[in-house]
Amino acid sequence: MTFEIAISTMHKNHDEVLEMLKHENIKCDCIVINQCDEDYSEIIEENGQKIRIFYTTERGLSKSRNMALCNAMADILAIGDDDLFYYDDFDKIILNYYECNSKADVVLFNMDDLYKTFPSKNRKCTFLELSGYISMEATFRVSAIQKRFLKFNEFFGTGSGCFNSGEENIFLADCYHKKCRIFYCKDKIVKRLPGDSSWFTSFNDEKFIKDRGAIYYAMSKIFFPLYIFRFAFKNRKKLKPFSIFKSLSLMRKGKREYLQIIKP
Structure with missing residues (x-):
């Protein structure tokens, strides 16, 4: 092998x-x-x-x-x-x-x-x-x-x-x-090794949160609601000042952006 x-x-x-x-x-x-x-x-x-x-x-x-x-x-x-x-x-x-x-x-x-x-x-x-x-x-x-x-x-x-x-x-x-x-x-x-990430900014960044929504939808349409709720709830302190509901809204927006990109 x-x-x-x-x-x-x-x-x-x-x-x-x-x-x-x-x-x-x-x-x-x-x-x-x-x-x-x-x-x-x-x-x-x-x-x-x-x-x-x-x-x-x-x-x-x-x-x-x-x-x-x-x-x-x-x-x-x-x-x-x-x-x-x-x-x-x-x-x-x-x-x-x-x-x-x-x-x-x-x-x-x-x-x-x-x-x-x-x-x-x-x-x-x-x-x-x-x-x-x-x-x-x-x-x-x-x-x-x-x-x-x-x-x-x-x-x-x-x-x-x-x-x-x-x-x-x-x-x-x-x-x-x-x-x-x-x-x-x-x-x-x-x-x-320690160093700056080429993509990660912080949890309380709109782009980062929206991207999570697109990622979760691309992973599974069925489990998308569960994924985004788990992420918003588990990271609720890191996501401040965004509330759980705002984070969920941003991730749904990320899903819509992904659907628009792949639309024939």
Whole structure:
């Protein structure tokens, strides 16, 4: 069984890409999608590591990840980013889980994060909890994703020009709807480094709240009311000065904006 990790980045030259991988402690095979001002690719093979770099003029995080999915050559693909630190042998931890669990199509791994904690026990994921995971936890059995023609929704994610986040949650929801078997593993593979988010401003920001509405509707029309109420109630203190009712109203507005964008 083989493994690759897909890293999304922007405006880096050859040497800067290699320095980024060194800084992130990535020593395994990888696909780097480098959104810049040129279109070409290169392959670097050294010390048992194969690095495939795709330089592209496309923009948007979801487009970057879709390009990685289309070009994946390994059995298992992990989704990465350019501001993380991966623990030693993280690739072996991932492969070991898949080798021991042949039923797994998608596995979400634990991580060290400044902003939240994740479950301490292995388990099969329920649909309603998929909104709580983030992209750098996600790994996929490539054959399961490709045969279902799954891809990231390009209206969502940094650089989309529409909704600034949520692309991974929508993707996981699509995986669930297409009968992928999704599991969570308590083993930590990565640490998110301190720094400014490229999309998060604060909870009490109208754009952020509206985007949550669009995300939840794209995840599930049926569970949309439950998702938005849970979000508004759970985060009611963080959302101030917006009341629960105002937050619900903004998320419904986000849903309407999404419907307008996808309208034929």
